Amino acid sequence: MIHPLWIEQIFGYGFNVPPNVEVRRSARRRRTVSAYRDGDKTVVMVPSRLSKAEEEQWVATILARLAERERRRRPSDEALLERARDLSRRYLADCPDPASVRWVANQRTRWGSCTPDDGTIRLSTRLRGMPGWVVDYVIVHELAHLLVPGHGPEFWKLVARYPKSERARGYLEGIAAAAHLPAEDADLDEADHEVAG
Ligand SMILES: [Zn+2]
Numbered sequence: 517m518i519h520p521l522w523i524e525q526i527f528g529y530g531f532n533v534p535p536n537v538e539v540r541r542s543a544r545r546r547r548t549v550s551a552y553r554d555g556d557k558t559v560v561m562v563p564s565r566l567s568k569a570e571e572e573q574w575v576a577t578i579l580a581r582l583a584e585r586e587r588r589r590r591p592s593d594e595a596l597l598e599r600a601r602d603l604s605r606r607y608l609a610d611c612p613d614p615a616s617v618r619w620v621a622n623q624r625t626r627w628g629s630c631t632p633d634d635g636t637i638r639l640s641t642r643l644r645g646m647p648g649w650v651v652d653y654v655i656v657h658e659l660a661h662l663l664v665p666g667h668g669p670e671f672w673k674l675v676a677r678y679p680k681s682e683r684a685r686g687y688l689e690g691i692a693a694a695a696h697l698p699a700e701d702a703d704l705d706e707a708d709h710e711v712a713g
Pocket of ligand 1: 657661666667
């Protein structure tokens with residue numbers, strides 16, 4: 517739901533299309549307005565028959581909808597912790613509950629990290645918007661480090677209890693390859709464990 521007041525506020529102050537939003541007018545488009553993210557840019561497709569005022573109104577509406585949809589797809593840290601606990605119970609019966617699981621924006625080359633000493637897990641915000649089963653894999657991977665520090669056979673046996681592990685690793689490897697990030701699980705660091713594939 518878009519909060520009507522929010523839109524009202526936008527128009528109250530006059531809505532200017534933000535600089536990172538590209539509006540594409542299409543003569544073939546009759547009735548639908550749509551928007552998608554393209555890297556740092558947001559592309560909004562509108563029918564070319566719309567007036568400038570209508571166009572602005574629709575762009576504001578669709579941007580609010582897009583933001584709301586993304587907000588729903590991005591669980592909060594609290595929800596993330598609950599999700600980790602649930603995954604832990606389902607797949608890693610002997611695993612201690614993590615102390616915290618939170619999103620961090622500063623992990624550019626790793627998907628997640630875990631500090632077994634204090635039971636904290638961090639997930640890269642780059643995972644946001646990826647399919648839930650991929651995020652779940654990274655959570656399971658980090659949870660498994662609470663039991664087994666390295667990336668040895670015992671570790672992968674644990675991780676394999678989550679049925680989509682192989683598929684998720686392939687998915688992340690593909691993303692890493694496309695972004696020229698390290699594709700293999702990195703060497704173990706005593707304090708931090710990372711998932712890079
Ligand atoms: Zn790892």
